[in-house]
Amino acid sequence: MIAYDDALARILAACSPLPAETVATSIALARVLAQDVVSAADLPPFDNTAMDGFALATGGAELAAGNEFVVAGSQAAGDGDAQAVVGAACEIMTGASLPAGLDAVVPVEQVAVLARDGDGRPCRIRLQAAVVPGAHVRRRGQDVARGQTVLRAGTRLVPAARMLLAALGVAEVAVRPQVPVALLSTGRELVDDPRQPLAPGQIRNSNGPYLGDRLAEAGAAVVHRETVADDPQAFVEALQRALAAGAQVLLSTGAVSMGRYDFVPDALRGLGAELVFHKVAIRPGKPLLFARLRGGQLYFGLPGNPVSSAVGLRFFVEPALRALLGQAPECALQLPLAAPARKKPGLRFFQKARVALADDGRAQVQLLAGQESFRIQPLLAANAWAVLAEDAAELPAGAMVAVYGLGADGVLLAAQADAAVEAP
Ligand SMILES: Nc1nc2c(c(=O)[nH]1)N[C@H]1C(S)=C(S)[C@@H](COP(=O)(O)OP(=O)(O)OC[C@H]3O[C@@H](n4cnc5c(N)ncnc54)[C@H](O)[C@@H]3O)O[C@H]1N2
Numbered sequence: 450m451i452a453y454d455d456a457l458a459r460i461l462a463a464c465s466p467l468p469a470e471t472v473a474t475s476i477a478l479a480r481v482l483a484q485d486v487v488s489a490a491d492l493p494p495f496d497n498t499a500m501d502g503f504a505l506a507t508g509g510a511e512l513a514a515g516n517e518f519v520v521a522g523s524q525a526a527g528d529g530d531a532q533a534v535v536g537a538a539c540e541i542m543t544g545a546s547l548p549a550g551l552d553a554v555v556p557v558e559q560v561a562v563l564a565r566d567g568d569g570r571p572c573r574i575r576l577q578a579a580v581v582p583g584a585h586v587r588r589r590g591q592d593v594a595r596g597q598t599v600l601r602a603g604t605r606l607v608p609a610a611r612m613l614l615a616a617l618g619v620a621e622v623a624v625r626p627q628v629p630v631a632l633l634s635t636g637r638e639l640v641d642d643p644r645q646p647l648a649p650g651q652i653r654n655s656n657g658p659y660l661g662d663r664l665a666e667a668g669a670a671v672v673h674r675e676t677v678a679d680d681p682q683a684f685v686e687a688l689q690r691a692l693a694a695g696a697q698v699l700l701s702t703g704a705v706s707m708g709r710y711d712f713v714p715d716a717l718r719g720l721g722a723e724l725v726f727h728k729v730a731i732r733p734g735k736p737l738l739f740a741r742l743r744g745g746q747l748y749f750g751l752p753g754n755p756v757s758s759a760v761g762l763r764f765f766v767e768p769a770l771r772a773l774l775g776q777a778p779e780c781a782l783q784l785p786l787a788a789p790a791r792k793k794p795g796l797r798f799f800q801k802a803r804v805a806l807a808d809d810g811r812a813q814v815q816l817l818a819g820q821e822s823f824r825i826q827p828l829l830a831a832n833a834w835a836v837l838a839e840d841a842a843e844l845p846a847g848a849m850v851a852v853y854g855l856g857a858d859g860v861l862l863a864a865q866a867d868a869a870v871e872a873p
């Protein structure tokens with residue numbers, strides 16, 4: 450049995466980033482950048498006004514209230530470059546480029562219109578408030594300067610990133626491919642079809658759907674999915690179908706512990722795989738296995754209990770996916786425990802947890818009731834995983850513990866720490 454940190458180091462040593470591919474930005478949502486994005490443009494692309502009003506030349510000094518201007522010209526969003534009439538103001542609409550020679554904008558609410566032309570357009574105004582140089586002007590390049598690195602390799606393209614790429618006119622991006630993953634559920638007791646009545650001794654396959662959903666969020670594409678009974682030969686055939694489908698990472702659930710039908714380790718050895726480790730000093734999920742297949746593919750044998758398989762995915766598979774996607778390892782938040790806790794020393798515990806706000810408004814972490822690895826329901830109350838160190842035994846309230854989001858896909862725990870939803 451090895452320690453978690455050792456297990457993780459061995460996994461990461463087996464992972465290098467998948468070769469990059471170029472895709473249209475329009476279809477790149479949730480993909481991970483393989484290269485930095487350097488802006489080829491300024492944003493905003495030209496000086497423009499933030500307010501509807503009148504553009505003025507201040508001459509570099511504040512214009513006092515009471516100043517009067519003739520209004521010559523009108524500039525709206527979409528109009529091209531314009532030249533100001535010397536000494537005159539220009540009517541201007543939000544987003545319009547600033548006529549050359551003008552450097553400040555006074556909002557329409559802050560002027561008195563002294564005269565209008567035959568079409569009702571203002572032709573003479575008086576300032577009702579002082580106007581400073583640069584007022585209400587959005588400068589070219591104020592948001593993004595040309596040549597600036599706006600997104601780093603390893604960044605997931607969330608909607609805000611795509612908004613920026615769209616604003617900059619970036620048509621294509623170099624990204625990592627989604628990691629092709631196969632999902633094998635083992636166990637003759639498992640039933641996949643929710644309409645099929647259960648015979649005595651049968652249960653429904655709950656790990657398969659959970660892992661499939663989480664894998665999609667974590668940047669993987671499930672290329673093969675199969676449920677096999679406790680039959681080593683059927684398992685080997687399923688594994689070969691997974692490889693034929695192009696899987697680079699294979700996950701199985703079940704059949705890795707001490708039982709008569711826990712055939713996965715031997716079946717892998719029979720295929721010439723290198724068993725990198727089997728059994729880790731953690732709870733839940735202790736019988737977890739990691740192997741490299743003959744073709745170099747990564748194999749994770751996740752224990753069958755539902756929460757054990759979830760922990761295996763979150764703390765073993767997801768770090769591997771991040772490495773394959775060229776992403777840096779995650780950092781944990783450190784948050785105080787809401788209540789004292791006890792645990793068995795020697796094992797690292799991964800606990801269903803809820804980050805919530807205490808009365809003083811600070812985030813704290815609550816370890817949920819029902820930590821047994823067969824209990825799915827507490828996962829719904831959880832918004833985080835709390836990790837209790839190997840050497841810890843008695844943890845007082847307020848002790849700092851490492852906290853991770855439910856998935857590694859970058860949801861900020863702070864955002865999840867909403868006090869509105871109470872833990873049961
Ligand atoms: N003598 C020992 N027995 C067990 C040990 C041990 O150290 N010594 N470890 C226990 C721990 S911890 C775990 S975790 C499990 C791991 O078992 P396996 O990985 O071999 O998984 P199975 O035996 O196939 O199944 C375990 C459990 O999970 C249910 N299961 C399996 N697949 C699914 C699925 N897709 N959806 C829902 N539930 C699933 C299965 O029916 C069993 O109840 O071993 C302990 N035993």
Ligand code: MOO
Pocket residue numbers: 731732733734735736752754756757822823
């Ligand atoms: O570790 Mo098992 O995963 O406790 O149920």
Ligand SMILES: [Mg+2]
Pocket residue numbers: 703704705706707708710711753
């Ligand atoms: Mg078993």
